Amino acid sequence: MNVYEAIRKRRDIRSYYKPDPIPDEVLARILSAAHLAPSVGYSQPWNFIIIKNIEIRKKIKQLVEEERKRFENVLDEERKAIFSKIKVEAILDSPVNIAVTYDPNRFGPNILGRSTMPETSLYSTILAIGNLWLAATEEGIGVGFVSFFNKEKVKEILKIPKEIELVGYLTLGYVREFPKIPELEEKGWNKRLTLSDLVFEDVFGKKPSDKFRLLLDRTFEKIFNNF
Amino acid sequence: MNVYEAIRKRRDIRSYYKPDPIPDEVLARILSAAHLAPSVGYSQPWNFIIIKNIEIRKKIKQLVEEERKRFENVLDEERKAIFSKIKVEAILDSPVNIAVTYDPNRFGPNILGRSTMPETSLYSTILAIGNLWLAATEEGIGVGFVSFFNKEKVKEILKIPKEIELVGYLTLGYVREFPKIPELEEKGWNKRLTLSDLVFEDVFGKKPSDKFRLLLDRTFEKIFNNF
Numbered sequence: 010m011n012v013y014e015a016i017r018k019r020r021d022i023r024s025y026y027k028p029d030p031i032p033d034e035v036l037a038r039i040l041s042a043a044h045l046a047p048s049v050g051y052s053q054p055w056n057f058i059i060i061k062n063i064e065i066r067k068k069i070k071q072l073v074e075e076e077r078k079r080f081e082n083v084l085d086e087e088r089k090a091i092f093s094k095i096k097v098e099a100i101l102d103s104p105v106n107i108a109v110t111y112d113p114n115r116f117g118p119n120i121l122g123r124s125t126m127p128e129t130s131l132y133s134t135i136l137a138i139g140n141l142w143l144a145a146t147e148e149g150i151g152v153g154f155v156s157f158f159n160k161e162k163v164k165e166i167l168k169i170p171k172e173i174e175l176v177g178y179l180t181l182g183y184v185r186e187f188p189k190i191p192e193l194e195e196k197g198w199n200k201r202l203t204l205s206d207l208v209f210e211d212v213f214g215k216k217p218s219d220k221f222r223l224l225l226d227r228t229f230e231k232i233f234n235n236f
Numbered sequence: 237m238n239v240y241e242a243i244r245k246r247r248d249i250r251s252y253y254k255p256d257p258i259p260d261e262v263l264a265r266i267l268s269a270a271h272l273a274p275s276v277g278y279s280q281p282w283n284f285i286i287i288k289n290i291e292i293r294k295k296i297k298q299l300v301e302e303e304r305k306r307f308e309n310v311l312d313e314e315r316k317a318i319f320s321k322i323k324v325e326a327i328l329d330s331p332v333n334i335a336v337t338y339d340p341n342r343f344g345p346n347i348l349g350r351s352t353m354p355e356t357s358l359y360s361t362i363l364a365i366g367n368l369w370l371a372a373t374e375e376g377i378g379v380g381f382v383s384f385f386n387k388e389k390v391k392e393i394l395k396i397p398k399e400i401e402l403v404g405y406l407t408l409g410y411v412r413e414f415p416k417i418p419e420l421e422e423k424g425w426n427k428r429l430t431l432s433d434l435v436f437e438d439v440f441g442k443k444p445s446d447k448f449r450l451l452l453d454r455t456f457e458k459i460f461n462n463f
Contacts, residue, residue: 012374015239016269016367033448037455042243044431044456047369049383051420053429058436065438080348095348110440116426121307121322129383131355132362132404139366140243142274147239156276156356168439177359193278199343202280204271209285211292212395213337221260228264229271 013232015146018187022151023096026103026182035148036105039181042144043109048133050121054113055137058167060106068166069178070100072158080157091198098155103182108163109138110173134176141179151184204229240459242373245414249378250323253330253409262375263332266408269371270336275360277348281340282364285394287333295393296405297327299385307384318425325382330409335390336365337400361403368406378411431456 010018040057048054060066077097084092100106111134113127123129142152155178164175193199205222209215216222237245267284275281287293304324311319327333338361340354347357369379382405391402420426432449436442443449 010239011237012239012242012370013265013269016272016371019272019274021274033451034455037448037452038240038459040435040452041431041456041459042240044429044434045243045246045460046366047246047248047381051418051426051428053434056434056436056440058438058440059444060438062438092348097348121319121324121420121425123383128358131358132365135359135362136366136369138359139273139363142363143239143370144243154274168441170440173440191278193348198348199278201278202271204268207271207280207283208267209283211285211287211289213283213285213397213400214395217286221264224260225264225267228261229268232265232268233272 010147015143017233019142019146020151020187020191021153022184022187023099023153023192025151025184025186025188026099026180027185028104029183030104031150031181031183035150039141039144039148039150043137043141046133046137046140048136049123049129050116052116052123052130052133054111054115054130055134056110056112056173058108058110060108060167061104063101065166066100066106069158069163070098072162073098073100073155076157076159091196094196095192095198097157099153099180099182100155103153103180105181107141107179107181108167108175109134109177109179110169110175112173114172131174131176138177138179145181146187149183150181151187153180155180237374242370244460246369246373247378247414247418248380249411249414250326250380250419252378252411252413252415253326253407254412255331256410257331258377258408258410262377266368266371266375266377270364270368273360273364273367275363276356277343279343279347279357279360281338281342281357282361283337283339283400285335285337287335287394288331290328292393293327293333296385296390297325299389300325300327300382303384303386318423321423322419322425324384326380326407326409327382330380330407332408334368334406334408335394335402336361336404336406337396337402339400341399358401358403365404365406372408373414376410377408378414380407381405382407
């Protein structure tokens with residue numbers, strides 16, 4: 010699977026998991042891909058917690074349920090009806106969860122490039138998650154990025170020290186399929202934006218030539234449909 | 237090039253650029269890959285500013301020079317000697333720069349998953365940069381992530397509105413090669429960490445079995461050396 014194929018196949022998966030376990034060899038490949046991510050000043054600030062323990066996962070699922078209810082209450086009736094059909098996590102339906110953290114103090118204070126932009130440690134960790142996600146796609150494994158909880162409470166459950174940040178909580182499992190259309194588009198929650206509207210030339214807001222805009226949209230369609 | 241190959245070939249490139257222009261068709265493919273990134277609540281919060289204008293780039297390079305001097309002054313003599321050999325950007329040596337921004341307000345306040353973790357809009361944009369970086373690698377194009385400047389001053393030069401965040405400033409160009417070892421390792425700035433030291437089981441700090449740790453390190457070496 011080449012890079013473009015993995016990129017267009019990748020989905021945030023919540024509903025299509027199969028119960029099959031993930032072999033250790035496969036997990037090791039996926040984590041290797043994550044560890045090959047770029048990092049600011051080569052600081053490699055990430056850790057990966059592999060969570061299979063069901064009692065721990067039940068506690069985290071409980072936190073999601075609380076936030077789900079809270080979010081539902083701020084929606085109007087129409088949005089609420091769509092939202093009720095959307096699954097926000099598969100913490101117990103997937104065989105493996107992985108929490109990804111970053112340590113802002115690894116290698117001390119003078120990290121190259123961090124001096125002016127301390128947030129780049131976070132960026133590095135997100136890029137590790139991106140690598141993990143694409144490698145998982147290559148392996149036929151779906152990933153769901155759970156963001157529907159109080160992070161501090163999750164940190165307590167996972168015994169993550171105060172000074173370490175929790176960045177992502179992921180569910181992983183083999184999938185029956187990678188659906189072509191993202192679930193939120195299919196269920197009418199949101200639509201895909203047109204690439205050419207998102208690209209500017211030299212300064213923010215300045216549109217590129219019509220010719221380049223057409224090329225952008227045609228290229229996107231070609232990649233997206235060459236499934 | 238499969239996903240693992242792109243992931244292990246990808247480098248943060250500052251010194252190996254060729255002057256050849258990047259055809260629009262190739263830029264369109266790379267930007268399509270970025271637009272296929274996951275985003276919180278399908279919010280697609282990114283914009284891409286393609287900067288070829290040399291006057292704009294000279295102004296940004298000037299900002300980097302200022303920060304470079306500031307960073308150098310906090311280092312001890314030994315680190316300073318290593319740092320003096322490290323190139324921190326290729327703003328003028330690369331044919332294309334791309335600034336990547338995010339709009340925290342796109343699609344309004346009730347973004348699925350953003351309610352509890354507003355920082356996930358930023359995460360989405362970083363994942364778009366990750367996709368762009370890997371697609372560029374597939375195309376033989378190196379990417380450098382410049383973080384050595386005052387972000388607010390760059391925003392002014394690029395006319396980015398206050399409420400829009402600047403996330404990444406990238407240099408892109410064809411490269412003579414993707415060096416096997418990251419420049420910061422080769423020049424003695426830092427070393428690669430051992431994957432098995434970064435992986436925990438169920439809770440933070442709990443080491444996995446020796447068998448799994450060995451598997452992690454062997455798998456990493458195999459992927460890394462199968463170049």
